Structure formats: structure tokens, C-alpha cells
Amino acid sequence: MSRQGLRRFAASQEGAITPFALLWLMLTLTVGSLAVDVSNAYRERTQMQDAVDATALGAVYLESDPKISVDEARQRAVAVGQANLGQDASSVITPEDVVFGYYDDTNDTFTTTYTAGEALTRAVKVTAHRDAERNNETPTFMARLAGKFGWTIRTSAIAEAYRPKCLTEGLSANGVIDLQSGNTFKSGFCLYARAYVSLNQNNIFEPGSIVSMPDVNNLDIPASGFSRNDGLAEALRNAFYDLRILNQLSTKIDDLRSGAATMPSYITDPSITTISKSKIDTSEFQPGHVYELSCSGSKAHIDGTTIKDAVIFASCPVVFGNGVALENVIFANTSTSDRSFSAPSGLRLGANDSCASGGGVQILTLGGVGSAAKVEFYGSQIIAARDVNFAAQANGVQGISVIAGGKIDGTSNSTFGHCGSGMDSSFDLQYFRLRA
Numbered sequence: 001m002s003r004q005g006l007r008r009f010a011a012s013q014e015g016a017i018t019p020f021a022l023l024w025l026m027l028t029l030t031v032g033s034l035a036v037d038v039s040n041a042y043r044e045r046t047q048m049q050d051a052v053d054a055t056a057l058g059a060v061y062l063e064s065d066p067k068i069s070v071d072e073a074r075q076r077a078v079a080v081g082q083a084n085l086g087q088d089a090s091s092v093i094t095p096e097d098v099v100f101g102y103y104d105d106t107n108d109t110f111t112t113t114y115t116a117g118e119a120l121t122r123a124v125k126v127t128a129h130r131d132a133e134r135n136n137e138t139p140t141f142m143a144r145l146a147g148k149f150g151w152t153i154r155t156s157a158i159a160e161a162y163r164p165k166c167l168t169e170g171l172s173a174n175g176v177i178d179l180q181s182g183n184t185f186k187s188g189f190c191l192y193a194r195a196y197v198s199l200n201q202n203n204i205f206e207p208g209s210i211v212s213m214p215d216v217n218n219l220d221i222p223a224s225g226f227s228r229n230d231g232l233a234e235a236l237r238n239a240f241y242d243l244r245i246l247n248q249l250s251t252k253i254d255d256l257r258s259g260a261a262t263m264p265s266y267i268t269d270p271s272i273t274t275i276s277k278s279k280i281d282t283s284e285f286q287p288g289h290v291y292e293l294s295c296s297g298s299k300a301h302i303d304g305t306t307i308k309d310a311v312i313f314a315s316c317p318v319v320f321g322n323g324v325a326l327e328n329v330i331f332a333n334t335s336t337s338d339r340s341f342s343a344p345s346g347l348r349l350g351a352n353d354s355c356a357s358g359g360g361v362q363i364l365t366l367g368g369v370g371s372a373a374k375v376e377f378y379g380s381q382i383i384a385a386r387d388v389n390f391a392a393q394a395n396g397v398q399g400i401s402v403i404a405g406g407k408i409d410g411t412s413n414s415t416f417g418h419c420g421s422g423m424d425s426s427f428d429l430q431y432f433r434l435r436a
Contacts, residue, residue: 056158059098060160078098085128110158110435128153130151131153159433175387175405182412182413192212194243199229201228241431252364253313267311280302299319302321307329308329326350336367351378
């Protein structure tokens, strides 16, 4: 090239943008690469969170089974978490990362120390680690140029086993709960209907009482609305529960009969005595014994005064006479009749003992339950696969749990008291949820 050509080339401004373009290209590639690193870290954290959630729920569920030890529950839950993480996950969640303890609902904290009298539920905390200490940091790509070879990521979850208040003390139905007028629901008492709740008017819901269903817009009340049902608006809430115990009702009855389930402490002789009569006096049920009604007729009629400290099995409709009372009794019936248990008037379930422990009654049936008038409940429970219909004594409900596979058709002018204790003999199943 001539000297003149060199001067023209040196003076030319064509292509001057190229250095800036290269600079911006480098910046774009750098930012893009860092974005890939950050995105990968967030993806990894999400996957780790899913894994600890699954591990925590699995651990607390498995540990609730009395046949599974804490160590076995821990090992099996870790396997679930590692499966969620995929390959090379053995150091991310280890058995030592699964810590059993308790959830303090009052302070919203996890603790490994049990303190009597506090609102604690069984819980587990699981932590996943990707860090330098375990030599398993999440690797980086472009950040390596700045000396950052891995991200430290830790995430945790807490799962607890709990018993929903509505299933512990209150009325719960897969169908409709239909109650009439003039009832008072004390603080803590709960109504749950998977379909909807239907109320008349002049009912009183004290602060702390609960009326729940999957969609509160389905509430059925008269045109007078909330103005004639004091406290109802404040008691309403959306909720959904799978009444799982209904699916295990037949198994629970079979386990009791076969001896697979532990008999209550008031039973001193677990051998089964068969009663072949169709008309039976309460005096034939001796305390501490187990009985089977042979149901020689189409129904079994029980008259008299009080049955105490007994477990009774039946496979036909049972009719209680006026004024019959049960205390410390499990009565299980495999009859599928709509009225597998019925009483014309004055049936008392449980001891009227101001919510003291013991004295309660558990009625289990694959059918339905009906009581025409003045039934009293004291720390007692009905679990029925079908409908439950009752008319309660005005002040005769102090501690009640009714779980119905069908509907619950209730009463008027009654006070539904809440014990909060004394229901320790009730049948229930634990539910499980994540808390953090």
C-alpha cells in the first residue's frame, strides 16, 4: 500500500463502532451467563424445597404409625426426598437432617423440647444443604471467572401432625348439616359440612365458634339472614376436610373384635360373651367385659338403666329404651340400616362429669343413627357411615363429636357446649400439613 493509501486508512472513521460493539457483546455475554448461573441456583432451590416438603410430610406421617420406629420413618422419608432430587443427592438430605420434635402453635415455632400444658403437636423439621461443608455446592459457570465456583443453598420445611378442631369436638358431615332454631354454640364448638350448613333463625354463635364448609356462599339461612343468627357472620370460614376415618370405620370395628386393636383400660376380660336374646336388660352387661349381640331377631332392644365399662358388638339395628344411659362404652354395629342405633327418648351417652377424663361413649356404625327426643351427650362420639338425626336435651350437650358419612339433622333450643378436654377416648385420625 502506498504512503498516501496508508494516510487515508489511518484517517478513515469507517468501522470505528467495532470496539464498542465488541465491548457490548462481552457485557451481554457476561450478564447472560450470570443470569444462567442465578437461574440455575433458583431452580435448584425450588427443587430442594419440594424435596424437603416431601421429606417432612413423609417423616411425620410414617412416624404416626405405631408399627414404624422413628429411625425407620427417618430413613424412608429421606429416600423420598432424595428421589425428588435425582442423582447425586445423597449428601443434600441425610437422616441427620430430619429432626423430630413439636410445633408450638402459640408462638409459631418448632421445638425439640416437650413441655406439658403447652399447645404442642408432633412435628418434624427437615433441612437440605448444598454448601462447601458438604462439598456439594450448586456449580456455577460464568461466575467462575470472578472466582465464584458454587452457590450455597439451604432450605427447610416443618410438617406437623394435627387433629382438626371440627373433627375433635363438633358436628362434621360429608353431606348437609341441617340445624333448626334457638340453639347456642359455645366458643370452640365447630360445625363442618362438606356440602353446606343449613340454619333457621335465633341461633347464637359465641366468639370462637366455627361454621365451616368448602364454600361459605353455599350457606343456607332464612331471608332474615345474619341479623337473626347472632355471631354467625364472624363464625363463618371456608374449609375442606376429607373425613378419612369413615373410610376406615369397618377396619376399626374388625380390629376391635379380632383383638388387633387395644381394648380400653376399663376392659378386664377381653373374651367375647355372646348374648342371644332380642330383648336385653342393661344389667346383663357386666363392667369390664366384651359382648356380642347375636341378633336372633330383626332388632335388639335394650332396656333398663345404665351400661358401664363394656365393649359391645352388634350386626343388627339396636333400639335403646327410654332413659338408658351408657358410660365408658364402645358400641360397634356393622348393620347398614338407616337406624342401626335408635332411641325414642332420654338416651344419655357419657357421664355428666363436667368434662372430666373418662366416662365417654363411642358409637361406631356402618349405618345411621336416630334419636327422637332428649338425647344427652357428655364427652361422647358418634361415627356413622350414613345419616345422624337427633334431638338434644336443652342443656345436655357438653363434649360431642359426631362424624357422619351422610347428613346431620339436628335440633332446636339446645346449648352445644365445648369441653376442650375429656374426649381422650374418641376415635380419630391425625392429619398432616406443612407449617413453614
